[in-house]
Amino acid sequence: MKKHLTNEKGMALLTVILMFTLFTAIGLMIFTSILNNMKQINKTEGNIQSTDIAEMGAIYFKTKINDTIALQNNAGAETINDYFTTINNQLNVIETKKPISKDDVYFEIKTIGDISKYSLPPTATIKLLPNNMTTYLNKDARIIGILLNSKGIKKNETRSLSIHLKYLYKLDTNGNYAIAHPGSITSPIKCGDPSQISGIQCLYTTPQSFEGDLQNIKDSTLYFEDDFNVSGTIVNVQGGKIHVEGDFVASEINNFQDITEDKVSVPSELEVEGDAQIGIINNTFNDFKLFVGGDLTVNQIGNSVRDSTFIVLGTATIKSGLENINGDCKLCAYNGVTGYVNDPTDKIYVPEDPDFNTQCSLYGGPTKYILQTTPDEMVEYH
Structure with missing residues (x-):
């Protein structure tokens, strides 16, 4: 009888140990899964934040570029080659890096990398500026183009987006059209008769x-x-x-x-x-x-x-x-x-x-x- 009770106690203890081991393993699995999910969530949040920072950089750099062009348009240039040289010098003044906070959060300009994917003609003039912007003059299409990578950094997370801006160039016709607008004429006589x-x-x-x-x-x-x-x-x-x-x-x-x-x-x-x-x-x-x-x-x-x-x-x-x-x-x-x-x-x-x-x-x-x-x-x- 004692031997039978001893066997039952031994089986109960073994069952308890097995159940404890099983629940511990399940708990560890759940904990590991939660930890991984938290890491993934943090990584996703970091990726989203770095993307937001890269987009913030894109807006900032485009604004700087457009402001630079607006100023240069006031002066213009006698030839398109002169305009291209002048605008390159002015664009290079734009800072490469812009911090957002003290905690390694910033955006910066990075080089565009392989420019061949933009299918520029062999006659295009291409310039890599010291601040990592790339510009080109395509006379075949009458375009000045600006290329850059806006990179967003938040601690160890980074995201980049490439920007390609194509500006048509033209001659300023202000003052060259001799025919004046006739003003507000509501129903001029015979104007519909050819x-x-x-x-x-x-x-x-x-x-x-x-x-x-x-x-x-x-x-x-x-x-x-x-x-x-x-x-x-x-x-x-x-x-x-x-x-x-x-x-x-x-x-x-x-x-x-x-x-x-x-x-x-x-x-x-x-x-x-x-x-x-x-x-x-x-x-x-x-x-x-x-x-x-x-x-x-x-x-x-x-x-x-x-x-x-x-x-x-x-x-x-x-x-x-x-x-x-x-x-x-x-x-x-x-x-x-x-x-x-x-x-x-x-x-x-x-x-x-x-x-x-x-x-x-x-x-x-x-x-x-x-x-x-x-x-x-x-x-x-x-």
Whole structure:
């Protein structure tokens, strides 16, 4: 009987030991899991915080960059190469590292690394600045780009994001458009009629498309606050002024000449702030001026173009009749002429010509390059 009781006590003790061991193991597993979860939570929180710090850095550096560009735009530069050199010197003043607190919390600029993924053309000029920013000048796309990594650090946790800012460069046209806005005209007489417009000012606030020909514009101003599209020909313009704030398309412009008022000649003018596509230009006379703020594409320039000036701030593409720009005609193309081979005897001027500024500034050409203030932006987290 004693032996039986002893065996039962031994089994009970063994059961207690096994249960204790089991619960201890389970407890250790739970404790380890909680500890790991806490570590992961802390790591995740640290990662989130370092990401927030990197984003804070991105906002800070972009603000500094945009402020720098705004200041440089006030001064501008005579050439885009001069602008690129000057803006690089100014960007390099931006500090590389910015502390947030004393506890190893800060953001800083790091180099972008492999720049090949940005597919820049071989002709692009690339600069690595001492403060780790990378800049480039891409004349093919008329872009100055800025690349950097914003790295956020909170103690041992780090996160980076790359920033790619692309700024279009352009010529400052302030003061170069000669045709004044006609002001607040609610319902100008005959402005909706594309024929026989004489002695009036017309204001169009929405995009306009005219079917057929637009003809017989005499001593009048047509001002378009948006795009202007003519399916036919703009013909017989005497002392007429046409200004388009958007893009302009016409099959042909023909017979643009001056009008004499009180023994004073008033020439005809066509100004386009955007891009212009014209099928044929012919019969322009008497100090006619075409001013295009973007790119100009012309299928043909006729042989009856006389005493006319064409100013193009973008690229000029003349598919036929380029040889007709001679004598008392002149073409100033600030971003070059497609397919053009420089000839010192013609009247076609591009920035590479030694007398480009002298010849073109006489006709109201712009004097400085600036960057558009709103860039295209790409952000990638690492």
